[in-house]
Amino acid sequence: MKDCFFGRYEDTCSSNAELIILQKIFKLTGLKRNEIFLDLGHGIGNAPIQAAATIGCESRGLELVKNRFSLSSAIQRKFCTLLKNREKEAQKVG
Numbered sequence: 001m002k003d004c005f006f007g008r009y010e011d012t013c014s015s016n017a018e019l020i021i022l023q024k025i026f027k028l029t030g031l032k033r034n035e036i037f038l039d040l041g042h043g044i045g046n047a048p049i050q051a052a053a054t055i056g057c058e059s060r061g062l063e064l065v066k067n068r069f070s071l072s073s074a075i076q077r078k079f080c081t082l083l084k085n086r087e088k089e090a091q092k093v094g
Contacts, residue, residue, distance in 0.1 A: 022050050031055050038062075047074030049079055 004057035031037060035058075037051035042061030063069040 018046065022047055023054065026051060026055055028073060030058060033057050036060065042069050042072060045075055049076060053083075055081070 018088045021055040026037075031051065034058040037048060037055070037057050037059040039045075039051075039059075042048055042063045045061055045063075046060040048061040050059055061072065063072060
């Protein structure tokens with residue numbers, strides 16, 4: 001099982017190298033918070049999730065392989081739940 005920025009998922013998490021490469025792509029393209037990131041053939045959705053999480057932009061993906069789409073949807077729901085829980089914890093502290 002691997003650790004990644006959105007939780008622990010067996011065999012569904014990008015390696016650190018992939019996360020670093022995506023960050024470089026976002027920087028090289030000048031992706032900004034007020035723009036939309038679109039990933040065609042997004043697989044399990046790592047790139048759209050990372051764009052939304054790190055840049056804060058609207059992020060969309062298109063995947064035609066049903067099981068990859070289903071898995072990406074489950075990961076997205078889990079990620080959103082984790083973010084909401086962190087926000088609630090931060091509000092309690094602040």
